[in-house]
């Protein structure tokens with residue numbers, strides 16, 4: 397197969413971790429006789445420096461004309477005070493929305509080799525953590541109208557949150573289809589005791605659930621979900637929720653698995669094309685030192701193979717190689733523990749390739 401992958405190395409540790417993922421993709425290409433063509437684009441802070449905008453037109457066009465996008469991370473203190481219209485994150489919001497990527501899938505999976513790194517008690521962790529948060533990505537309050545006005549001599553800020561039936565229906569289908577490939581259990585998270593958007597969310601979720609009689613379905617209020625994720629994470633298989641709740645809960649979910657550097661994510665729409673990225677940011681505090689953990693990005697490449705390229709075997713080969721490297725005791729600084737062998741970002745990439 398021939399696949400064109402748009403590469404956004406981005407800022408901070410982005411170039412270091414994406415380079416390792418590209419090495420892994422190239423190795424898969426050779427082993428399985430696929431042709432992967434990389435087209436690298438500028439986006440984020442580095443694009444602001446070069447072009448005065450975080451997403452040049454040509455960069456967006458390349459995202460719209462490829463088979464999938466692989467992203468490191470964008471942003472950093474250098475661009476914290478630029479005009480909001482060109483902020484580094486704006487580039488990602490525009491790419492997601494222009495590519496129609498409305499579903500963000502974030503696996504929260506505890507690697508048994510890293511159980512010590514979880515902040516949860518051993519008695520909770522030993523039950524296992526393996527669920528996916530399916531977050532609606534291009535609707536809700538992050539995309540609503542916003543304004544700050546002055547009334548009676550004080551500032552008033554407003555953010556509008558809205559959801560339409562079709563936006564809820566399409567994310568519901570992704571959640572149920574994902575559950576069918578996993579543990580057949582969906583929990584929809586909302587705040588239906590307070591919000592109108594949540595009441596509509598629940599109504600549509602319950603309608604779609606009827607089309608999936610083989611999948612067990614329940615609702616949960618978001619405040620309870622935040623508690624249950626730390627109290628009994630083993631009860632979850634697929635959590636589906638709206639944009640802002642998903643943003644918060646998926647960060648909580650990733651934290652209980654140990655390291656932010658290990659977790660991949662995918663953003664999908666109606667077609668097979670997606671955007672794949674680790675869940676962490678550009679980690680400016682460790683950038684340029686070759687100590688970042690590239691595993692989240694490498695596993696994002698594995699997700700790309702599975703969800704966008706229909707290459708399940710290739711995807712599993714990458715996941716297996718990651719497990720072997722961890723079993724052999726190799727660790728980057730962020731997941732290092734007593735008695736293990738500390739390796740750099742590029743050494744971790746090389747080891748994963750060695751065990752592929």
Ligand code: NAD
Nearest residue numbers: 469470471472473657676677678679680681682688689730
């Ligand atoms: P961060 O995720 O970049 O870093 C948080 C902590 O985790 C830091 O101590 C960092 O060193 C560590 N860390 C993160 N990734 C790591 C890895 N792969 N290996 C080892 N350690 C790792 O979050 P932050 O510091 O809040 O944000 C830094 C910048 O990243 C900000 O400008 C923010 O806006 C941006 N950001 C970008 C994205 C994205 O591009 N998708 C997402 C989140 C944050």
